[in-house]
Amino acid sequence: MEAKIFDRETILDLVVNFIPLGIILFFIGAFAVFAPWGFEPMASGLMFAIMVVMFLALAVLTYLSAKAIAGDEKRATVYAQGQAGLEGAEPIHGHDDAADTSAATDAEVDDTESTSE
Amino acid sequence: MEETPGLSDQYRKASPWPLFIALGVPISELGLLFDIFPVAVGGLLLFCGCVVGMLQEAGYIRMPWSGLAVSAGLLFLAGGGVLYINPQVGVDMTLRAYAILASGLILAMGAGAGRLFVPKSQFPA
Amino acid sequence: MDISAQISLTVLMGVFLVAVATWLTRVENWRSYSPVGGGAIVDRSGYVEEEKPAGIIRWLTTVDHKDIGILYGLYGITAFVVGGLMVTAMRIDLVTSESLLGTATYNGLLTSHGITMLFLFGTPIIAAFANYLIPLIIGADDMAFPRINAIAFWLLPPAALLIWAGFFAKPLGLFGPAQTAWTMYTPLSTGAAGGSADMVGGAGVDMMLLGLHLSGVATTIGAINFIATIFTQRGEKVTWANLDIFSWTVLTQSGLILFAFPLLGSALVMLLADRNFGTTFFLSDGGNMLWQHLFWFFGHPEVYVLVLPMMGIVSYVLPRFAGRQLFGFKFVVYSTLAIGVLSFGVWAHHMFATGMDPRLRTSFMAVSMAIAIPSAVKTFNWITTLWNGRIRLTTPMLFCIGFVSNFIIGGVTGVFLASIPVDLVLHDTYYVVGHFHYVVMGAIAFAGFAGIYYWFPLVTGRMYQASLGKAHFWLTMIGTNITFFAMILLGYGGMPRRYATYLPQFASLHQLATLGALIIFVGQLIWFWNMVSSWFEGKRVESADPWNLADDGVNTIEWQWFGTKLDTQLATDGGEADEVATDGGQVDADDASADADADPETNTE
């Protein structure tokens, strides 16, 4: 189940949140190595706590929401935003059939587009 | 008269209570903050009475009396709480506590009177 | 208080309560609860006018999400007008280096302008869109708790009166408006209990704190309602995977409100207690830092409370006029959630200059850098959606593009402020004022305008005047950039914020900012005239798809509802019924080709 939900496409969508996670991780590492004001349990502890708590909270929320979204994607038909329940709306299948007719996009762009929509 | 339906069963998208609930909050807050006894009591009565009215309208309770009694109980608790912390702060809050207790008392009396004197058949089963 | 005043107040209160009770018994008629309630109960589906009483009573008693949305909208716009007039007076005051109005009045206007715009315009105007649209878009009958919804709205008018109380009381010789600035920093705001012996407004401050508290309560119960609605009332087909972006942003916003506003409420009550009940929360050692931590733990999420739903509106409206779906829809969803979480870990970037521990400071810088990414991601998604799209520069689209442009400047200046060394130079200068006004005026208000123009036909059934809309956009866009860019330059020059007077070397930039503000002012006059006249006399919309979205396959469900509404109205009016596409959302082929060549707006001129 898990493995099926977190397939390549979902992971690609989540990259957007891996970046801030990475930035926080970078600063945690940087401040662990460089400590120009020295180490003091209270102040340094709070400093790391803020970053670690934010890292964990973002990771957990990303995981939960990805499970909800990607899970529903697999379970039910996916429509473009605001089109679920609309008469005559074309579902999105997650393949190269986006309603984009005017754009002369190359194959690569088409690919990323359909995965992220 | 008996045949005309009230607002909230005639129109399913209307209710007269929210407006007055919302008015009750600032009136009671102003009364309590600036220590104006009648305003505090009036605001609390308005607020509690209308909350109970809305609960009844929404069908959570059949008759208002128990709701009034519960809100009176909550007011007694709050008033007692203010009396309890009164000696620990730098300003005399006795009158504010009495305002809360007084509104509780009025509501309790209303609940009692309603239960005793208003026939049950006035309310739908 | 002397005894006769007490007695007359008691009598007054009694009369008031009796009047309320009488009125309630008359409209509610307690004895009539019979299940046979009346022939007035109509078919539960479809659009029926008979659901509500008529006239003013309808508006006072409504629990319909659409009516409440309209009430929120009118309320927000009223506040926008008040706050706008206040700031126009302030900018005129700043034409000369001496204060024309006097510093006390200036400070009062400054405080009320900020609070009015954030709490009485920003949050309610978002609630207006959310109330009206979200149940329609997610296929819910109404909000989860319709009566609570009405309570949340009706708390707001008293809140506004309390917040502005000082301005009404001053002419009566009672007390003046609060002069604490919107941040209400202690010890300035502790009044007589603290060091400031109430130079800042006396009872006016208490009133304002109460009003703020009230608006906080209203916002919180509104947020609970939205969370419940989006979680439990979605239509069958509306899964998490195709929940629209506006609902996602409102859901995230409601989450932020749920964690941030109760904290503000508690802090306000603590401050009120310090002022009136003899407590010492903020008077003891560290009390001032405590206030700032509490305030900004609320205050930073608050800015995202305002901007997230507006980003949602842009993400929803902009693709309609680019002729394609939003690029990277799920990127936008996940980055919205990321902003939601991270906004709770950056609050002390408002306190870099307070002398807090430098180690602690760096962690807030780190998280502030991280939160810039999801904001930037959204910007890239909007730009990519425009890329190669079939762009139609209607008024709502212009405001969306203006939003993106201004948000870039606002966001980039924010990232600079989030860097500690830069902030220590620029803190408390006009640079900060420029930064956040690029976001709150340039982005948040712009998105609000985009939404108002876009859904104007949906709500009123009429079209606004397009040429006036364009004039409004250009005046607002140019005025905004003149005013707030001048402020950024003033900040580089070292002009401190929140002063009614200034040194002569700042005069020309201040005058430039005032010029920009006056341009904005003229633009808003045009807008206001356009809205009012079009509401009553605008050209009636006859198509269920006034924007011709179906041509590009980007039509959305709320217009389908609008089509049904049009049909029922026409059916009951008699006449013309067969000219309208009966299936609502989709326009018939011949119908579409008739409208397709011209922009929908230009049809209406």
Ligand code: HEM
């Ligand atoms: C997205 C919408 C944003 C809004 C509505 C907003 C709003 C504001 C407001 C109202 C203030 C001034 C508060 C005051 O002192 O009265 C402010 C200051 C500040 N903002 Fe933003 N901001 C936004 C985005 C950002 C971003 C993306 C960053 C950086 C990552 C940022 C960083 C800062 C910093 C560091 C300050 C404090 C500057 C100082 O006082 O020295 N802001 N912002």
Ligand SMILES: [Cu+2]
């Ligand atoms: Cu901030």
